[in-house]
Every structure is written in C-alpha cells, then in structure tokens.
Amino acid sequence: MAELDINDAVMTTRLDAVVNWGRKNSLWPMPFGVACCAIEFMSMMSSKYDLARFGAEAMRFSPRQSDMMLILGTITNKMAPVLRTIYAQMAEPKWVISVGVCASSGGMYRTYATLQGVDRVIPVDVYVPGCPPRPESIIYGVMKLQEKIEKESLSMRKDHIARFYDSLARQESIQAEKGLTSQQTIREMLMDAGERGVGTIF
Amino acid sequence: MVIEHIDAQIPGAILDRHDFRGDQTIVVAKETLLALVDLLHGEGFQFLVDITAVDWPERPNIQGGGAAGRFDVVYHWLNLASQERLRVKVPVADGATVPTLTGRFKTADWFEREVFDLFGIRFEGHPNMKRLLTWDDFPGHALRKDFPLDGGDVFCMEGCTAPYNNGERGGE
C-alpha cells in the first residue's frame, strides 16, 4: 500500500511544531547597529564566533527582508522614532533582541538624551545584558530566542505587536495635531505614560 | 609669542590673560573678536581646533558685552608651523550674540551650531543656525547649569516603572 512505501520518508508532527522549527532555525537578523555593541556583533558574525551555524548568517539590512531585529547600541531620544518606523516596517512574525545594557535599560547614560530602555517604545523579546556583551552572550541570547519561538502558538497574534501598531497610530495623530517633531511627540507620550504609572507607550 | 603681537597690533583688546600648566589663555571682548581672528590668521594660527562654551551662572549677567557675562565662548587655535596653541575666551551675556567665524574658518560651522544647541548662544552671520545634537524642538539648552541632567525624563529617576509584564508594575 502507498502508506507503507513512504513510511521512512514521512514524519508526523503538529503544524505549529514544524513551523516554529523552521522559523527558529532560519532567523534572519536585521542588525540595527548603532554603537559599540555593533562592533561585538561584527565579531560575532566573523569566523571566531560564527553566528552562521545558527542559520542566522543572512544579514539583511532591510526590515522587509528580516525577521529578527538586533538592537545594538544606545538608542537616544533622537533615534527613537526611527526605531519605531523600522520596527513597523518589519513583516510578521518578528522578534526583537535588545543587545547590551544601553538598549535594555539606558545603560550608564541616565541623561536627557538617552531613551531609558528600548522596551519603552517597542516590544522586546530577549534582553542581553553586558557592556558590551561578549559574542558568546549574544549567541546565547539568540539561542534563548529560539527556545521562546519553539513554544509559540501559531493562531494567536501577539498582543503586544497589535498594541504597538495602535501606539504608532496614536503617535501620528498627536504629531499631526500638535505640530511637533516625532521625537518630541514620543517624549510627550513617555511622560504621559510615566504619569499613569505605565512603563511603555504601547 | 603671539600675545605680545596682539598687544602691539590691537592695544586694549586683551582684557585678561593667564598661563596655567603651559596653556596660554587670553580674554577678549566680542567686539574685537573678528579683528583678533584676522590677526591670528595672518600670524600663522590657521588651524581652528575647537569652539565651545562654559556656563558660569554665578557671574553677573551684563548685556551688551563688558567684562563679565554668563557664558564664556572658548576658542582654541593651533599654529601648525610653530606648534603653539592659544586659547581665546569671549564672555557673552545670556541672549547676546557673537560674530561668527564661518567666513574665515569652515570648521566653525558645526562647532558654532553645537554651541547654539547646547547653550543657546547665537552666532550672527551663521549660514545655518540650527540645532545639531538634539532635535529641532528640544525644550531648552542642555548644557546650561539650570537644565537638569535628566531633562525632565520621568524614567531617569529612581523608582521608575519597569516595562516588564507589558508595562504594569510588578507585584501589584
């Protein structure tokens, strides 16, 4: 019978397991290289530490062609709207790894100019601490993301991504209404969030 | 030394001078700045190294120049032939302007924009007096002493909310 002939060539599994397996082993990074962590990222991509063995060799600098954004470096208040625009342009499914303490929490720069953690403006999946983190740490972060992807469910669209797009719409309407620059709009949204006791603007 | 030259050519220009750790510094009023710059350019000080400013809010703020003012605009020059350095300080009051050096030195362009951005000192005659480091409608001037370090950012302060758990405070 046909079933017996193809027995060795066919595996049965659940749909989400195989889809997640495919997704996690072919994460195409988009390196949002901004500062010093980008140099450690360059080290990681070169032969000594080699991210290519995780399937993440194809660095795509275009958000449309990648699914994992690595935020490498300090995100300042001037850069925050750019980061949001680029994140919005990525196609789903998309994940974010915030590499280094500057991206995760503002790092040592508790100043007027630095965004105190990138998770205040976009949703983050994995945080990799370090200043800068060693390439092994960043690879560990990618592996943690792979573990997280394994457990995801296909049907539920992620709530935080939906809320992000809502906040982007709100940002645009506030910007049009008050005639401010995008940086100042985000500042106002952050201050408003702080007053309400919430840590993020989405 | 160039300071003696300056004294000879533009008498009365130097309001104060000192020599600290080998650095020669002179203080001039902003009215004599352009004449001084022309003289220096002729003397071989053709390399403008740096323009910056220092905020002294305790000093009396005198409009229209004079020997005291809130800010000190500091210029550094280098003579490539003799490797001599010179620091020129120009006291400026809050709200007053300083003549621009972009006509003579192209390097002054962005340095002056940075001083405007961080201190609020305008340079008259500058072709593009816009902010450089912060965004266009940034409220205030960052390096003034009365501008707080966190700039009013609520999340810079201690005890701020962490965005874990999608923004809700943990443990409540």
Place this chain on the structure above:
Amino acid sequence: MDSIALSRQMLDGDKMIVNMGPSHPTTHGTLRIILELQGETITKATPEMGYLHRGVEKLGENLSYQQFIPLTDRLNYCSSIMNNVGYTTAVEKLLDIQIPKRAQQIRVLVSELARIADHLVCVGVNAVDIGAFTAFLYLFRQRETIYDLFEMAAGQRLHTSFTRIGGLFRDIPEGFVPLCERFLVECEESLDEMENLLSHNPIWHDRTKGIGAISAEDAVNWGYTGPCLRAAGVPQDLRKAQPYLGYETYDFDIPIGTTGDVFDRYLVRTEEMRQSLRIIRQVLDRLEPGPVMIDDPKVALPPKEKVYTRMESLIHHFKLIMHGMDMPVGEVYSATEAANGELGFYIVSDGGKNPYRIRVRPPCLPIFSSFEDQVKGGLIADAVAVLGAMNVIAGELDR
C-alpha cells in the same frame, strides 16, 4: 525627517531626494545624509548627526574624575584605550603629576594596539562598502588577537577602562608579551595579504582614486586632523609635533599622502599600521620593570594590602572615594593623537570633586562636516566610499 515633506514640493521632475540613514548599512554608526540627486549625480548633500548624542559632557559634570573614565571608553569605541589615555593625560596635566616610566611605556603599547585595531576596522569596513568582502574577514582575525591582548591586560575586550589617573589599572600579566610578539608577526603577514588584495587591484583603484580629494589648505581650513589630514599632504601628527608619553624616544615615520583622496587615506592608514607595529616592537624591547601607578596617596588608591593593614592608607582610600581628589582651580586643554586625529579634552575645574565642564573635541566632527564639499558632483557610490574613508565613529561624533 520632517523637513523632507516640505522640500518635496520644491523639486522639479528630474531631481530626487534620497535619505541615507540614520539606519543604513553603510553609515557605520548612526548618521543621516540627505542627498539631492540629479540622476545619479549628487547635487547637494546635507549631513545630520546627533542620533547617538547621549549627554556625556553633561554627565561628566555630575561624576567624579575617576568615574568619567568608563564614559571615555565609549567615545571612539573602535579604539577605546586611546580615549582613556587622552582623558587621563588631560587630568594629569591639570594635576601636574608625572606617571611612572613603565606606565608610560605600557600606555604607548596599548595605544598603538588600539590604533591598529581602529585602522583595521576602518579599512575593512571601507572595503566591505565598496564590495571587497574578503579583506574584512582577514583583518578581523587580527582584531580578535588584539581583543585577546586587551582582555589579558584589562579584563575586557572592547571597553577596557585601562588607565587611571596617575597610571594604569594594573600591570600587564605574564602571557601578554609572548602573545604580543606573536601578534606582531601575524599582523605583518595579514597586512601583506590585505595589500595583495587591494593595493594594486584595478577595481580598487577605480573606486578610490580621485574620489574625495581635498587640498592641504582646505583640509586645514576645515579642521581636519589625523590620517585624513596627512593624506592631504600636511605633516601634522601630535606624536611628533607635540610629543607626549615619551613618543620622542621612539623611532617611527609619519606617512604623508598627496591628494587626500580615498586611496591616499587607505594607504596612509595601512602604513600607519605598519609604523605602529614598529613602535610596539620598540616598546617591547625596552619595557623595564617598575610600578605602574604613581605613589601619591592624594591621587592614586593605595594597594589593598595597605588599606587593610594601615590606618593612613584606609583614610586615604576613604577620602579619595568619598571626597575625590584635591583639584586645582583652572582649565587645561590636552590633545593626543587618536586613531582619527586630534582628540582633545578641555577640562575646567573649580576645585570640586566633579569637573565643572568637560569638553571632548571629537576628531571626526570637522571631517564629517565637510562631507558635502567632498561628494558634490560625484555619484552615490562615491559618497559611500568617501564616508567609509572618513572613519566617522558616531560615539565620538555625537558623544
């Protein structure tokens, strides 16, 4: 970003505005360049910066002199140690203290290693932008060895914070000198390989010769320093002109270019790497044993054994940490020859624990401000080559 909408209305049919950055594969670090194009020719280029402005100078006014050292690491992050050396040299000038001989020699050693590391990144990345990817991989292997050396000496690969006011954090360990000697040989070979790939390559010549040329007078007027100035023909190098850390005792040459174009800058950087290897060789030959920190309890923390056993050392330790050093009132400007040019620190002290004002004079700010002059009339591909050769590091540019 918001001014583009307005300018769109003013363009006629042939012109186009292209925005390079702030997130772009070839803007190494976050810069933004707004190019107005006629076909593929650039008619206007407006560079914008400030996307990595973190408020370092303001933060410096709230930290003590020692606490500022890690912040200096993150200025030019490709060659962090040179920023440490520049800053501590400035504070030592303010305090008017002399550091021990061995500390000076080791500072020269690690500075030159950092200079090689910076030039490796600059040349490698410049090559990658133009399309020559292999050179980058070969050069990065050497950078990993430099990281190993730094990690051995200071415990950290990239942001070492190796120097302290009055000397160094600690002495170099035993395995450092053999690894360094091995590095000298391997790096020389790597540079030969890279030059084989690039220096006589006709494609490299076509892409880099004549692009971004600048005359010596213009370079001086724009405030250029470092390899870009020397490529334009001006023999200005602070290590020779205003020597510090004992550079006058070492035997090395300064490569000078002629036209200041991208090819000359590449040649100047490559030759500087070879000269740095020469300096490192001389330092290793004459390294003498001795202390690496000044023996002044008002400036340097006393060694831990003394702190735990002697009363004055405990008090000195406490005073230094809690009250800071006794600083004179005054101001200094001190400049060192960093990988990109003259890195200057202007420190104003009012005698307190924290500096009253710290100003970092970034070497690449005047260079980047001349970008429009360099690329006007050229093609976009040339803009990319010029940007790579300028070696604009955003950490230093924006602070």
